[in-house]
Amino acid sequence: MNYTEAKEHAEGCLHQIFAMPYEAFDNDVPERKLHLRVALQALLDEALREQRLTLQVIHGWENGAFAPADLHHHEHKLRGTDDIAASLAYYRDALANLTPLPIDTGSLLAEPLANAIASAEQNGATIDAETRESPARWPDFPNGLALYTFFKVYHRLTYGEDDAYRSICCKTSEGLREIHEFHLEEGEFAVVTPLHDAKAGGVKLVLHVSQVEPVLALLSDLS
Template sequence: MSYTEAKEHTQGRLNALFADPYRAFENNTDERQLHVRVMLYMLLARPMSRGDMTLRVIHGWENGSCEPGDLQHADYVLNTLDDVKRAVRDFDQASKQNAPLPSEDPAILAMPLANVIADAKAEGQEVTDDIPKMPARWPALEGGLALYTLFKMYHRLVYGEDDVYRCSQCQTALGPREIHEFHLEESEFALLVPLVGQPKEAPSLLVLHESQLKPIEKLLEESLSLLNDF
């Protein structure tokens, strides 16, 4: 395990804007709506305008389940609000037709976990067969701490979280990223963006559960027209 793989409750890009980002988005915070708009401009609208943002819609976990192989996703290039609307239409249509929800390979959790386990075994490390079902034990494997951090993010995005905001740093398939996770009354989502000090022109992700597609569409409809003026 390497603690350079992931760090939770870290400072990030929002610390340059807010004295206390962890309180900036709470419902009783003064000028909360302004804080939300500024955050969206910095972490979402600007990467969208550069063509750096991808929308990742996750689904497959339900009723408390969290098997790595059950977590599915669909990615959408996210340059404009129309791209969000396309994702909403795709998932709405699948739901109305009782068809499988959009998904694609490779699996975002099961595949990298299989690779971590294979690497550990190749290094002679003993790995029990039940470790895929025991995420808390993943950090014992090289690369496992980062996967465990992402697992917890996915779990919170699916099943909810009391904390309105948290910031982490984590190694991802895109490289090291800040994870800005929001559980707002408007919508719940995570934004994975380059670390402070890294070039801003790099791939970024907006990750959310499929149940949050319409809430994020509404939030962006209300925000992007204003943000695009800056």
């Protein structure tokens, strides 16, 4: 298992702001709403102003299912208030009218998983069916830990999580990224951003389609 691929509970940019970021967003913290606004400004404000922010909406998993091929996504560039309003209106209308949701080409998990397994097998590994179908066993082969880490993020964003916040460092195709995951009364979402001490790059706001309205409302308050 290659632990350089991912590390849960890693220090990220919010550790530079809050003494105890894991407690900063708990419901019993009087300043939690202020903390959330400060965190969102730190994670998203500059990326939104510099047009480096992308909204990634996930959907497809239902009723406890988690097959990689069933997880779909669609991405939108967010360049300002007009894009935020347009995305909010689009999904509000789609959900109200049961319109099929858009699906981008290229999967978040299925294709990268198949590629990682094929590469491992080319290098002499034997990947059995149980390993292929059990996300907890993906770390047994190279790039599997990173895939398993993102699998858990998508699963928690779809089905919920008790912890209000967690910080993760994970390898992606664009390099190492911080993942800041929030599960709050105000909304559930993750922000994938370059490392806090790296140069500026693309930032993704990842959320389940059911969270578009509350989370984009938070984002609108920043702009």
